Amino acid sequence: MHNAIMHNLFMHKAVIQILMFINRTRELAILNQHSQSIKSGARINIALFGLRRIGKTELLLQFRNTVVDEDLLVSYINLQKIIPDTEGFVKAYSKELIYDIARQNTDEEVDYPYEMEDLLILAAKLGDMETRHVRKLMSTFKQQEFAEEELLDLTFRFAQKLAEKHKKKIIFILDEFQELLQVHSRFLQIMRSITEKQKDVNYWISGSVFSVFDEMLNHKNPFFGQFIRITLENFNRESTHELIDSTLGFKLTENHKDKIYKFTNGQPHYTVVVCRKISEQYALYGKINTKQV
Incomplete structure (x- = not known):
């Protein structure tokens, strides 16, 4: 014993x-239901609230790991684990998308592209569009100064292009979303201006700082006001x-x-x-x- x-x-x-996930079956069922609606053509953005260590990450990862659908691509970033600047976000965002689509398109094992050179090799296996995107990022990062807003614009648009090319509906999970406020002063405005017009890319965000989320999701913000709100309780x-x-x-x-x-x-x-x-x-x-x- x-x-x-x-x-x-x-x-x-x-x-x-797994233990922390106990009794989140109701919330998981809700997420699965929304994912099926997305697959059918709906566009559904979700904001998941909850105090720290309440099980938000476990729920989101459980959802991601249980999705078995060739028509859906579910990517995930924990924003507390990336470098909190534009370059760090763009790299993480592009790596996850390309890595996930590559894994979904083959039965062979795919190594994670930790370095940009590895990402370029992986992108080349997918096609010219993906390769051009990575080459553009690499050339931009080599510059002493670069237009951060243009880089964010390029990155958000890439997701829709990827969805259209591979005939997928994308759910991009951004865990601890409030961390993105450190990336760029106009991050939310840029994200809204690009993504609210996209028909195939959905954002599921989570956060622990209620004051930040209240500011983002209030009725005066037409984009984030469209997010479905789910709160995890004790x-x-x-x-x-x-x-x-x-x-x-x-x-x-x-x-x-x-x-x-x-x-x-x-x-x-x-x-x-x-x-x-x-x-x-x-x-x-x-x-x-x-x-x-």
């Missing part, structure tokens, strides 16, 4: 993400109990689980953290008492 518990303490991050009592049972290698009493629920208020990340601490205590002492919980 103790070996199983110690294994819990060092469980892989992916396993924790888990209820039953879902928290299920998360506890899935995290621990042993059973707690209902009373103990209620104490954890009250302490974490159903916040999934902190529930997992508390459970791991309880596992440590159980591994050391062989039992759990109410005081320890």
